[in-house]
Amino acid sequence: DTEVTQTPKHLVMGMTNKKSLKCEQHMGHRAMYWYKQKAKKPPELMFVYSYEKLSINESVPSRFSPECPNSSLLNLHLHALQPEDSALYLCASSRQWNVYTEAFFGQGTRLTVV
Amino acid sequence: GENVEQHPSTLSVQEGDSAVIKCTYSDSASNYFPWYKQELGKRPQLIIDIRSNVGEKKDQRIAVTLNKTAKHFSLHITETQPEDSAVYFCAASKPKTSYDKVIFGPGTSLSVIP
Numbered sequence: 001d002t003e004v005t006q007t008p009k010h011l012v013m014g015m016t017n018k019k020s021l022k023c024e025q026h027m028g029h030r031a032m033y034w035y036k037q038k039a040k041k042p043p044e045l046m047f048v049y050s051y052e053k054l055s056i057n058e059s060v061p062s063r064f065s066p067e068c069p070n071s072s073l074l075n076l077h078l079h080a081l082q083p084e085d086s087a088l089y090l091c092a093s094s095r096q097w098n099v100y101t102e103a104f105f106g107q108g109t110r111l112t113v114v
Numbered sequence: 115g116e117n118v119e120q121h122p123s124t125l126s127v128q129e130g131d132s133a134v135i136k137c138t139y140s141d142s143a144s145n146y147f148p149w150y151k152q153e154l155g156k157r158p159q160l161i162i163d164i165r166s167n168v169g170e171k172k173d174q175r176i177a178v179t180l181n182k183t184a185k186h187f188s189l190h191i192t193e194t195q196p197e198d199s200a201v202y203f204c205a206a207s208k209p210k211t212s213y214d215k216v217i218f219g220p221g222t223s224l225s226v227i228p
Contacts, residue, residue, distance in 0.1 A: 042218035
């Protein structure tokens with residue numbers, strides 16, 4: 001299984017809503033990532049989890065709250081988002097013990113904030 | 115921090131011709147250089163990668179070259195086909211003890227004209 005699965009595929013939410021994005025992988029990867037991608041731009045790193053611990057927070061606003069409940073799951077909790085947060089949110093994972101690692105991306109959640 | 119530049123931003127070629135995309139990186143400690151292809155509405159997918167101890171790597175119609183001294187690396191696609199049309203991202207990363215932080219270039223939109 002070389003899949004990273006993200007749900008939902010599409011999400012429309014109001015600025016006062018609370019929602020969560022989910023990501024799952026069963027490749028035994030111990031590093032998991034959240035990226036944000038705007039149209040015609042490269043993926044932009046938000047968070048890195050290593051062995052279920054938050055290792056990198058790229059100065060992301062607190063309205064985005066990541067969570068890694070176990071080695072296979074990664075969540076991104078959303079609260080009080082702004083319209084400019086509308087983007088494709090990509091989850092990725094990679095192996096821990098190999099210095100040179102391929103990141104496997106999920107299909108993404110296309111988020112629209114209204 | 116690492117900065118990756120990529121040229122051209124758009125590239126249009128006739129089917130069967132070759133396409134070349136060039137990237138430069140700023141951090142001499144970077145030693146892993148993946149290339150990702152992202153079709154419209156799809157996830158980024160690794161197509162080829164190269165490590166800093168290798169100067170060239172080829173996989174069928176795709177090849178990557180690396181000049182560590184000049185901090186340049188390039189993607190070469192030969193005998194292009196319409197299905198090669200996509201956005202291509204180069205990237206650079208440094209070894210970490212438990213995870214990789216991949217820095218993407220801004221992307222090249224390749225169009226292959228039948």
